[in-house]
Amino acid sequence: MGDLWLLLLLPLSLAAFHGVKGCLECDPKFIEEVKSLLGKLVPPEVPGRTHMLERQMKEMIRLSFKVSHRDKMLRVLAVQKVVDLRxxxxxxxxxxxxxKWKGVFILQGRLLDIRKNLDSKLEKLLKKFSEVACSEDCVVTEGPILDCWTCLRITSRCFRGEYCEEDDPKKAESREIGLFLILLAEGVILGGVLLLFHFCISHQRKMKAIRRSLKTYLEKKLEELMGIKDEKEKDFRGRE
Structure with missing residues (x-):
């Protein structure tokens, strides 16, 4: 039993050791390049240069982690899109x-603007890719796909389950059953309305026919009564 727990906990310990990644962090060469470029932004004589560069480096690199972990549907992205972002x-x-060097505060403001733009670009790309890969039609994507959480490349072109917010198949099934029941109820209600409408129209037509028949009957009776009255008047005059 102890060996079994060891096997189960080993992947978790390895993940904790390596750290959870983001899309831009999966390439160590990229991290070194960003570190080198940031180093060129600050002159060597600036006080606290090392600490500032470390902080800016951490915020820049960890940004993709924050974006891709906001939602499970923001987990995968085409490798080419990741390369374009880098x-x-x-x-x-x-x-x-x-x-030209304008001071630490100006530089921090410029780097903040770059991070905001990067955040926006990355989130838009992840959402757009997720909508395509998780859609019902599942338009086939081209090229390798990166799992930003594990830095592994995925061969699948269409996604379901945890990549598309369907962690629990029972929950997904329950949602489908609920949707079916809603549609069924709407169908029953619509059918009832149509049946009632048909009944009202039929009843209205019958009532019109009855009114016409009654009107015709009354007109005939009135004519008969008028005829009888005229005959009585003629008989009465003849006797006089």
Whole structure:
């Protein structure tokens, strides 16, 4: 039993040792490149340079972790999109390094703007990719796909289950049953309304027919009564 628990806990301990990743953190070379580019932004004589660079490096790299862990549907992304994001970030940092030094606070503000743009771009890409990969039609995606949580490449082109907020099959089944019952109830209500409408129309037609028949009957009776009255008047005059 102890060996079994050891086998079960080993993957968790390894995950804790390596740390949970984000899309941009899966390539160690990229991290080194960002570290090098950030180092070019701050002159060596600036006080507290090392501490500031470490903090900026941590915030820049961990940003993708924060975005991809907001929602389980923001977990996977095409590798090419990840490469494009990394390239964009390196270009932005390289352009910033070529600008004239204006002080620590100005630099921190510029880096904050870059992180905000990166956050927005990454979230949009993850949402768009998830909508495609988890859709009913499941448009086939091209190229390898990256699991941002594990840094593993996925061969599947369409996703279900945990990648699409369907962790518990019973919950998904319950939602489908609930939706079916709602549609069934709406169908019954609609059918009842149509039946009532048909009954009202039929009843209205019958009532019109009855009124016409009654009107015709009364007109005939009235004519008969008028005829009888005329005959009586003629008889009365003849006797006189």
């Amino acid at each position: 390239t964009w970030l390196k270009i932005e940092l390289d352009k910033l390094s070529k600008e």
